[in-house]
Amino acid sequence: MSVEITTPRFKDNAKKALADLPLQGALSKVGPGFIGKRAAAAEKLPEFDALRDSARDIKNHTLAHLDLYLERFEAKAKEAGGHVHFAVDAAEARAIVTDICKRLGAKTVTKGKSMISEEIGLNDHLAAAGIQPVETDLGEYLIQIRGEAPSHIIAPAIHLNKDQVEADFRRVHAHLPPERDLSEPTSLLAEARGELRQKFLAADVGITGANFLVAETGTSIIVTNEGNGDLTQTLPKAHIVLASLEKLVPTLEDVSQILRVLARSATGQDMSVYTTFSTGPRRPGDPDGPGEYHVVILDNGRSSMLGGQLREVLRCIRCGACMNHCPVYHAVGGHAYGWVYPGPIGSVLTPALIGVEKGRNLPNASTFCGRCEEVCPMRIPLPKLMRHWREKEFERHLTPATQRFGLGVWGFFARRGWLYRPATRLAIGALSLLGRTKGRFAALPLAGGWTQHRDFPAPQGDTFQAQWRARQAERRAASGRGVH
């Protein structure tokens, strides 16, 4: 899928999304679907929060020693017969993958779900090189045949309904009998299974992402429920793993800690159906498995995040819990965010990867309700990091002029209480008088953003501070002695 960035148009994207009825229908199921399941899974495991702390600590330790764990991973993966490639940016990662596929004479490649593949826009590049990429995760397959980007990091097609899927299947699977019944999700799944089974068996190369890379053993790990990524890496001649460099964990014990919080946070399962640990190519005597094993480790701007506050973002394990619990995501869906990573994690990661100029909308489009941080298994302080971007934006004078001016005026008064109090009394007194009859305003100058959608209450009258002082004076007069 192409990686056109529409993040600067977030407001327009959001407006469109809010008016898109099928999308709104699909989004209405996000909260009820995920929130209760995660809560139930967390509830059932008394050690869940202790595991979150453990997972956070493991990643913090890893990131602080990332250079050394990467060296170790590379050495162990090579020892097992694998190849490790480093890519500074997206273009380099695309070239590495394409070269491997070309060398192997690949015609088709099957793909497990990989956000890195989306980030680097791999599919278009492969197609341009005459190699057909076939997404095998059902959700990724659905968006691939529609030419769309994922709208969620674990449920890429969550924005679609079954009628849309049926229409797409009839269009794309034109070789199947037109009279077939596709009215139920079961029949749609069965058709996808049949179609993709052929692709799995025919593919020359399998490309997967990695949920983790284990330094101890040189192992890559993928986690799926469908078994698609697992077939992708087992059947073809070569398995290529795409991983960003923060996927490292030190040991098998460490990854076991994090796996205990991953599925519970994502789907509410105790463990995903398939957790597959791959180390090198097939061994002598193995009856199956790929003949070649490549790991492409992508930086693409992440290493520079290690140096500051944003290091915390690199703990992310892409479970999707933050977006599953986000009121903004629930309202507008993933495409409105305008690039690869939606939701709260997208709001902190996107500006780092595409630049704060283009990404600045996202960290602003948050109510700071804090629910994302509350559920993040890796305890990433997402609101704090969104605020970090707002600070960068403010420092670099990227904040819109009107907002900056308003803030400046307010700040000027607020920092001067002796001016602030009379000024607010004056303004509030006038506003109160104006709104006296109705008690509220349906329209207010300079407050269109508010009154476009809701009424604004008329102030009761004088300020609290002025009224309090008056009351205290009365009390003092009545009692004849000071209270404060």
Add this chain to the structure above:
Amino acid sequence: MTAHTSPDGARHPRVGLFCTCLVDTIRPSVGFAAAKLLEDAGCEVAVPPQTCCGQPAFNSGDRATTRALAEEMITAFETFDYVVAPSGSCAGMIKTHYPELFTGEPDWAGRVERFCAKVFELTSFLVDVRGVTCVEAAYDGTVTYHDSCSGLRELGVKAQPRLLLSSVEGLALEEMKDADTCCGFGGTFCVKYPDVSNAIVEKKSANIAATGADTLLAGDLGCLMNMAGKLQREGHAVRALHVAEVLAGMGNAPAIGEPAAREAKR
């Protein structure tokens, strides 16, 4: 500090009431309700001259202004035994975010920490610090309670207002669906992204209306103004009040957005 100060004792701690800028300007009755509840809980209440905790600047990325306002806030309030605000959002801003504003300033570190330790949201102060379990108030109606985000997630305010409400004579509480989901206010968010904010508050409004409650309560005026404004725009006859007003027995005054000129119907 006065002689009868006793932070942990039952006798008359001195409480600085931080009314918050919204209560100061829009709805002073919340400030009086808070003062009454604090006095009833045996506190001596004072309202030192104040402006704003700095949250709007903080959330807009303006660290310098925030830092300056925080310093003023601390200077104005640090002599009190406790600082109480009828807002989880403002109390949360101070309690959880002030320390980071002074990082790298050793002169301030201890001072800020001591200050933050005595800052509380109103209902949690009453219940958790003063041990209040009931109030002397009556309210004839069915209320539903919205958990405002900062109070809930930064300060753990959830059970306290409900405990106090359960002691209000005549009051019935009907919980709404997703009471702990954001109302879409988000401070400047609601004017920067009005369409998204509206979509969120529409859901909230529907959840409120679905309870059949005649009154909406919450502990933060910003959220209340947002929800009340939406309910009124949609024509729902739900009254919106700050929880302190009902707890202080002032629930029959005109609700948020109701005309002050004539008495409310109840």
Add this chain to the structure above:
Amino acid sequence: MSSRDTVFASIRAALGVTSQEAPRRQAVADRIASHPRGVIPARGQLPEAERLALFRDMVIGAAATIDHLASTAEVPEAIAAYLRSRNLPMTILRGADDRLAALPWERAPALDVWIGPSDGRQLAGLSHAFAGIAESGTVVMLSGPENPSTLNLLPDHHLVVVDAADVAGDYETVWDLIRARYGESVLPRTVNWITGPSRSADIEQTLLLGAHGPRSLHVLLVGGPTR
């Protein structure tokens, strides 16, 4: 400068390190060597009978099915019974695992047993698990001539024999068992943790079994106390 060098230089610059710091290298070497266990859920540390009961419950909770058999001698008949109950042909493909080879197949004379990896045309596959994990109802499969990985993924029905003595409480215990077999820091090409049958909820979040992997997972737990 190679891309590898560029990436490492950038990491080191951001971390403010050279990679030569002895304490950092020691910390990494120690962690790899000692691979400390973290938080182990209490439910992963139960005595045998409760552990097997939990394993069984978690397997069922993951939408798989389970037979608890008293001895390996019962396995062939249990397989035949499973296939019959699902109205499947009396044919199964298995790996060359000695433990499977040693089963008294003559006790299920109607059962046609083939050996080898799957090419996707078999309805039922049989594997022997390296271990089971009680805390999540997971079976642990190791690749190799004995148990081809394709058997775990391609047949519609995956039957897995698990020796009750191999059912561990937690993941960490299994890693130590694997280290005991393969050596420190060495894994076979593929380790599959399998927890229930394949599924997808990608269409309107409706959870459906049998996405790309097996539609059914059937565990044959052998030995140990039964409840």
